[in-house]
Each structure stands twice: as structure tokens, then as C-alpha cells.
Amino acid sequence: MAAPPMAQTQLGADMKAPPPAATATGQQEDCPTCVRRRIRCDRSLPLCIKCSKKGLACPGYGPRLRWANGVAVRGHLKGRTTPYVEKAVKPSASSKNPPFPKATKSPETESIPRPTASLIDPLERLFPGFPEPATRLRLLEHYDQNIAGLMVWIDSDKNEYRRLVLPLANRQPVLLLAILAISAQHLAVTTNVESDFSARARDAAVTMISSQIRQVTGRLADGFDLASEIDVDTAVWMLASMLTLASYEMAESESGAIAADSHRQAARTLVNALATTNRENNDLFNFLRNQLSIYDILASTTSFNSLSTRGAILPAPDHSKHIFSEYLSVLQQITVMSWQHWGSDSSTEPGVRRLPWSPADARARFELARGSTLMAAGLLELCWDARRRDFIRIVDIYHHAGLLYTYRCLFQGHVDAADVSASATVLFERLSQLEDHASCRQNLPWPVFIAGTECRGHRERETFVANLYEGIARCMGFKHYLEILHFLKDLWSCEDHDWLELARRYSANGNPILAV
Template sequence: MNTLQSEQAGAATQASASSPPTTGPQGAYWQPPLSPYCPTCVRRRIRCDRSLPKCIKCSKKGLVCPGYGPRLRWANGIAVRGHLKGRTTPHIDKPPPKPSSTASKDSTSPRSATSLEQSSAAQPASIVMFPGFPDPDTKSRLLEHYDKQIAGLMVWIDSERNEYRRLVLPLAEQQPVLLLAILAISAQHLAVTTGKEMSFPARARDAAVTMISKQIRDVTGQLAAGFDLDSQIDPDTAVWMLASMLTLANYEMTETETGAAAADSHRQAARTLVNALATTNRENNALFHFLRNQLSIYDILACTTIFGPLSTVEVILPAPDHSNLIFSEFLSLLHKVTVWSRERHEKESSGIFNLADLPITSADARAGFEQARGSTLMAAGLLELPRDARRRDFVRIVDIYHHAALLYTYRVLFHCQVEPIEVEASAMVLFERLNQLEDKPSCLQNLPWPVFVAGTECCEDPERQAFIARMYTDIAQDMGFKYYLGILRFLQDLWSTKGTPWTELARRYEASGKKIVAV
């Protein structure tokens, strides 16, 4: 596993950038003196006015000001469990250089898991020497399981355009870390869905994290110090690192009911990597753009239920030039609601909140999400879905997210200071659409977040509670992700503590080390 290490922007950071990271026992992080300036101003190389609660220069530019506290970054890769627990990062030789350009072009063409087996005899030394690395037959079976069962769970709609299957899987041939991550999640998913336990997944995960940590440690250090990263990381390296991080985040969700904290560390690492590349010209890569947008979906939805002070800082938003992607406009508006709700909470805690300070009204929110729904349906036309149950279910999914977002907005931003009829209308449609899905197995991966929101709306309704419990049980069992059973435990706790806002209970969970990530 990886650890969090404190990073500071400004002169204090630059002065210490050349020193190795300082960690305490079991990866406890060392915190240098706080910089007097906000990291956004430091990165833009302008003088920060240090206004509270956020600097005026960030406000005028419409930027999210992260304040003046410490920022945490993923680095050094010290394991917190498994056989690597407590160890520092060992020296591991870098993977061999890429094959020739001809081979590289071939690797990006659609290929099946069976074709990957043919190159197993030429595995890099770092993989061949890995203790317990599966034999060629087992490796082929695990890659095929990823191809047939897991890749489809990681996108809105599975199709021949699924880049996890079309591009990421062949890339694993060339990148040992990505191969380990894919084999780990595939073996773990098989163990969960078939009941056959394997010792390989956790060790593969630890090895992959260690190797990623070795690569990213210097990169994040250089970024914190303000150096140009053009010579530090190339597009191919960025792609396999980002693909590995997203895969490992999903792995953690399959392992335990409490895997959110571990998965979240991989999300934070991926966020750090993408933000680092945003300052360079190295992100112009089709697969990187796909993975970046996948991270954006994960990042924005995760932020709705995580409440740490830095949870909404430097979030990966949908790329502006990819506005035609499905749900991109929806996700951007949803994140704005999350940021505004956190600002309201901070002002209320300080006793300075005024309802007139909210940047939008409930009517504005409804209009904004309605427009986003239309944009999503128009963008979905590019998918050319056949006129069957999958097409009808996708339209229902769009409605489900629309009304879930409205209910989320009513609760976290307006604290239900809206007409009760509006709240009940969205709740009714949300439950109706969930119940109307014709082919649930093909769209279960899209349901954890809206089903969570639906679950927060039925504290007084045993019938709806039973429906949500069945939904989350099906999601956990059919997808093979144990973590969703932990979300159900949270909802059952919420239902038993009548009158407690779900956000308050989620904050309590987070304070005790149990993050709620309904993604």
C-alpha cells in the first residue's frame, strides 16, 4: 500500500524539495512549516494576499482556493498491510524500454486476452522473478476474466469502444506494473465471485504499488518544488501509471467492506499525477484522455461523500475540450454544488452564513441539471445504441442520475429549504426508474451513487429501505465488490438513527477512519 506525505507549496517547499521524504513509524508523515501563501498562487507565480477564508486573487479568477494548510500527496509507497508492511521502498529495476515503433502500433489495436498469452515467454525479469507469479495458463485465464467480466464494470456503457479492453489490456504486455495490477484485481474478483481464495492478489497489489511509488516519488517532489516536468515523465509512462492506479483503486473495492480508504489513496495518487501533467504538454495522448475522464467521474462522485478539508481541492474536472462526452456537463455542475455546500458548511460553522449568499436558487439548480440531462442524451447518440432494453435502460440511468443529483443538492446545499413537493417528486421518480430497469446486470456499475442517494431519502419508509437493501446486495454480489456491503451497513445505521442528516453521519464515519465512497 501507499502512504500520504505532506507537501507544501512556496518557498518552504522549494527549500526542502531536494531532501528525501521524511516518514515516521509505519509511514506516519512529517509536516514541514506551513507556507504563508496558498498553493494556487504559488503555482501561478503571483503574490498571494492571504485573505481569509480564501484569497481574493483566487476568488476573482473563479478558482478554488485551497487555503493555507498542509497538502497531502501520495509518495514513497510504504505498505500498511501484507508482507511489505512497515518496509521502505526497495530498489526495483525499471522495466525494459518499449519495443520498436511497429510493435507499439500493434499493441494499441483490439486484441483478446488469448493473444497476450503468446508473449508470456518474454516477460520482463522483474515479473518473472515475482514470487508466486502465475503460470502461463493461469495468467491467460486471469487476463480473459478481466476482458470478459471486469472491463465492462469500469465504464458507463460497455461496447466495442471500451478502452480498458481495447487499449489498456494490450498495454499490460509491455508494462509489468499494469500487468500486476490487472492480474491482482482479476484474481481477487474471481475469488470473491467463485469463493476460491488465492494468495496472489494482495502480494501483486503490494508489488505494483511499490513500483508505482518509485516512479512517482521524484515526479511529485519535482512538482512541489515548481520544476518543469517535461523531462521527468512521458505520455507512455503517464498512461500505464494512471491505468494502474485506477485498476488498484477498483481492486481495493473488491477486497473488503472497508476498502474505501485504501482505494482513496490510489485516487489521490492519480489526481496528483494528472494535475502534474496539466502543467506540461505531455498529456496529449488519446488513452491518457480516456483515463483522465474516467478518473474525473470517480473523483467528482467520490467528493460528494468525502468531507476532509482538501477533498474538493484540485479535483479532476471533465476536460473542456471533451464537453461532448456523456455526463460531462452533469459532473461539472454536480461538483460545483459540492464545493458550494462545503463553503456553506464552513460559514455556518463560523456563524456568518446567510441564505442569500448561495450562488444559485433551487430553481436554478433544477434548470441547470435539466440542461445537463439534455446534453447527456444528445452526446449518448454517438454511442449508436440499438433500440432495445439497453437503450431504454440508459435513458432511465440518465433520469436516475438527474433526480439523484437534485435530491443531493436539496439536502447538502439547501438543507431541504425547498418545497417538500419538489423533494418528494424527485424521490418518487428516482425509485420508479430504479425499479423499471429491464437489464440490471448490464448497468449495475452505474448504480452505487444514485442508489446511495435514494437510500438517504427513505429513513421513514421500511418498504423503500428493503428495496435499497436488495439493490446494494445485488450490486455487491453481481459485481463482486465487497465494499458495497459496507455502504449498505452505513445506510442501515442511518435508518436506525432517525433524524440524523446523512452528511453528519458520514462525517462521523470519516472521523473514525471509515470513508464513504459510493462510486
């Protein structure tokens, strides 16, 4: 499938904004919120600036999309009906105060009529060819059943992608487009049914995100305060869309790392720009920030870019309840120290400079992080079954993969060979002991990559790693992982077994390694 050229989501991207919404008569309508406030709407897309500055919810223009029974927060959307549209509320000429729309009933009691031919889906005007409700619902069900679980450490009823992100997509067309894009692409990869819809939805979502960013940056250039320009809801849907699009790019092609990295950098820029504003009380923003932190820190271990490494998004300060947050903080410290020690002042011999940590220091910090992760995971109250046993193994897998990364990246092999061998042995043992691969496969790309860097010349281990990565790519539907396997096979076949140097060459040639 030939995908259209990738549109960048970098701040300030020069892209053409989508046309303003219009009514069936060709005249653009004010958003219902401005209508109720009896003020002139500026009609900006995707949200009007007047609503954003007041922290009000802007439902958009013209007909509004609403789910008949709401998006399921648990399960797999079983029994849900298709979406329909309702007309925007207009003020009565004889009424002193404009009427408010009726309150939405609970999903359990609401009875909703089916859509009629006279009502036009607002997304159809923004994105001609947008799939009909039945296809839309099927793609959302596929996301719920087959993708949301791949985005978190442990899939459970507390999965925020089902509990919070899917309902948000009901209110935000751009996020909905991004979710439908990755769902359509994943479905095409796993069923071999090609369609151009996913790429078109991706490009439409990127264009609308870029348009919103251009509006915000233009207002900032005029001296407006960021907190008044981006409300929490806007920041959340933009961040969720960027992360979803990054995942889409890795599913779309083996060479999707560069496009995915552009979305990651844009998401990082957005989070850093909002660092001084108050977002602490928004659970979804904090969750997405920590999701970006996982992606950012693991990607930094193989990016070999000083700006990318030093500017990585760290876990939120109060991260005691987030799985692997302490581990990721330690890993990022090691990556930064490695860059400062081995990639800075070339006039000084590396052996003369003193490393801030010893191997024993690194092992002690990883041990503390392991305990913190197990305590945080206890909040999920997993039953004592294969999934729980596998998660404990995953914690061990990351522990020893982190040590091996540290030994090679920070200490450059100047460490006791027995320590390296011991961690490699446990790493391969734990990987071979996993019982339910389907429930933990999403956690394996990075540690299996590290395992692959430690098995050159060991044919049995090379075959084991190759089979794991092929299974990861096939079952998860992410073609990008095949590029990681290609890198490992190159490493195994070359005389120099320094994976760091080979990864630098890959990055220099425009093929960055992103084992995330």
C-alpha cells in the first residue's frame, strides 16, 4: 500500500488548515457554547479560541457526534449501538435566554433513535470518505480488543486507553481519526486486507493537529499566555493523538521509525511547553505524560542524539503508583551520564575521567527500582495466575536488561565479565520461562533487543531472539519490529560486536533504532 507523504507534527509546521465547518446551506454556524453565551464565535478549528480561553467545552460547529450508549469503559464494546448526530442548538428569536441542550442520560437508560439521511456527519465534511457508522464501530471495537492492551504494561479493567482515551475520542474528532487510523492499519496488517483509509485518516489527523499548533504558536507570538491558549482538554487530545500516531507509524511500515520519532518529538515539545501550567489535577494528562515518558526514555537509549537524550520526558514527580517509573528514571540517568562521559570532551581520555557511578551503584539503584515496580503493580490486584507470574518475570527481565545496557553503555565493557554473564544468563532464562506470551508480548521489544546484543556467536540464543522478534512483529502487527531484527542479524554477522557503534551508523544513515 502506497501511503501519502508523511505530514510532520512539529510545532510551527507550515501546513494548510482544514476548511471551516459549514451548514447544509453553505453558511458556517457558531459553536453551541458561543450561541448559549450570546457572543460572536471566532469559528476556529478544531475548537474556537473564545471557548478555549474561558476553559469551556467547545463541541464544534454544526451537527454534533454523540454515542448512543457511550463508549464502553470495560469489556469490548459488546452490545453498543452505532453513533448518530444531533442538530446544533440555535437560540429562539422570542426567547430572552438561549435554550440549553438537554442533559445526556446515562448509558444504561438512554434510548437513542437511529441516524436519518437528512443529518450530515460533521466529520464527513472535514474528511470526505469517512467510514460509515458500522465500519467506525468495528474499528473502535478492534482498537478496544486488540490494540488498547498493547499500549500498557498490564492490561486490566484499569486500562486508561479504554477507560479514558476512547470516551475522549467521542468528543474529539482528531483523536477519533488517529484511533481509527491505527485500528484500520493494524487490522490490515493482521488480516492482509489492504485499504487506503488508514493513511488518509492519519494525514487528516496530522493536518488538524498542525493547524491547532499553528494557531496556538501564533497567539503566543502575539504575547498571549500559554495557559489561556491551551486548556486541559485540548492538551490531552493533542497528546493522545500524537502518541497514537507514533504507534501508527511503527505499525505502518518497517521504516516507520523516523515518522514515529517526529510525533514523539512533537509530543515532547507539547509537554515541555505545558510544564509551567497547572495540569496536576487531570488524570488522563498525567497518564499520557507517563506513557510518553516510557516511549521517550527507551527510545533515548538507542537514539545517540544529545538533545534528544537530555530533553527526555521523565516520569511525573509523584510516580510511586506508576509501574516502572523508578526504573525508567534510573535508566535515563545512565543514558545521560553515558553521553556526558563518552560523548562530550574528546580532548580528555575517557579512562582518565571518573564515572559518577560504579557497577555496584548501578546494581543497587536497579534493585530499589525493582522493589518499587513490584509494589506499584500490587495496586492492580492481579490474580495469582500465569499473567501475574509472567509479570514478575518481566520485572526480572527489565532488571537484567537494564544492567546489561548499563555495563555496555556506561562502563563500555570495563566491568567484571562474571557480572555480565550472570545477567545475560538470567535474562534468557526468564524470557524462556514466560507462560502467556499474549499478555506480555508488548513489554518485550526493548529487553529482547538488549538480549540480542549479548548473544553474538551463540547460535542457539540468536535463533531464540530471532523467533521472539518475528513473533512480536507478527502477533502485535507492528512491522517496525522487523527492522530491529534486521539490525540484530547485521550485528551477529559483523566482526565488530559493539552494538552501540552499529546503532550509531544506522541512525546516521536515517534508520534510527527504536525498540519500543
